[in-house]
Amino acid sequence: MAKYKNIFFDLDDTLWAFSENSRDTFEEVYMKYNFDTYFNSFDHYYELYQKRNLELWEEYAEGKVTKGELNEQRFFYPLQAVGVNNLDLSRQFSEDFFVIVPTKEKLMPYAKEILEYLTPTYNLYILSNGFRELQAKKMKVSGIDGYFKKIILSEDIGVMKPYPEIFHFALSATQSELRESVMIGDNWKADIMGAKGVGMDQIFYNIIEQGDFPFHSTYIIKCLDELENLL
Numbered sequence: 289m290a291k292y293k294n295i296f297f298d299l300d301d302t303l304w305a306f307s308e309n310s311r312d313t314f315e316e317v318y319m320k321y322n323f324d325t326y327f328n329s330f331d332h333y334y335e336l337y338q339k340r341n342l343e344l345w346e347e348y349a350e351g352k353v354t355k356g357e358l359n360e361q362r363f364f365y366p367l368q369a370v371g372v373n374n375l376d377l378s379r380q381f382s383e384d385f386f387v388i389v390p391t392k393e394k395l396m397p398y399a400k401e402i403l404e405y406l407t408p409t410y411n412l413y414i415l416s417n418g419f420r421e422l423q424a425k426k427m428k429v430s431g432i433d434g435y436f437k438k439i440i441l442s443e444d445i446g447v448m449k450p451y452p453e454i455f456h457f458a459l460s461a462t463q464s465e466l467r468e469s470v471m472i473g474d475n476w477k478a479d480i481m482g483a484k485g486v487g488m489d490q491i492f493y494n495i496i497e498q499g500d501f502p503f504h505s506t507y508i509i510k511c512l513d514e515l516e517n518l519l
Contacts, residue, residue: 317385402516406515415458450478497510
């Protein structure tokens with residue numbers, strides 16, 4: 289076992305329960321605006337949203353769309369897909385979503401317990417592709433902001449994980465040595481491939497039990513409490 293000093297955590301779906309909190313928020317706002325008028329069900333709406341959202345995040349990472357275009361298009365697309373070309377409605381929905389979602393408090397199982405365990409021994413940092421105005425509030429509301437010495441976000445340098453520039457930036461900004469650092473995250477491409485690309489050890493949080501990867505990550509866990517046996 290390598291002796292680490294610095295642990296870089298992804299935030300969404302690694303510590304903060306993004307998928308669950310986000311879906312809860314979407315359903316709440318969906319009901320507020322009576323979207324059953326336009327969609328067969330909430331699941332119908334959410335499936336349309338998620339498909340386009342993933343595509344737009346890829347385009348955003350590649351610099352093909354701006355942050356503003358990403359946010360506008362992903363909320364407008366589901367309405368357009370069912371023939372409702374009401375941009376004002378999608379903007380109202382979006383505004384409510386972004387007000388509500390960072391107030392959600394659900395964490396991944398054992399998130400706070402493992403942070404308590406790690407804090408006395410390691411320097412803990414967040415390395416996330418999320419937007420600053422949301423990430424800081426999500427961490428504060430869920431009670432995990434105090435565990436971290438620094439939050440590194442893709443917006444800080446305009447480059448997202450998995451590109452090497454953000455990992456080099458994170459190491460420099462935290463004065464961390466590569467050989468003493470490890471990345472923990474749930475996204476194979478962004479977190480694991482990104483860290484490996486700069487020679488950083490990785491711990492893959494394989495929450496949906498994915499397989500058939502092009503290489504073995506340094507470590508794999510299925511629950512955060514397994515970190516007690518690794519670190």
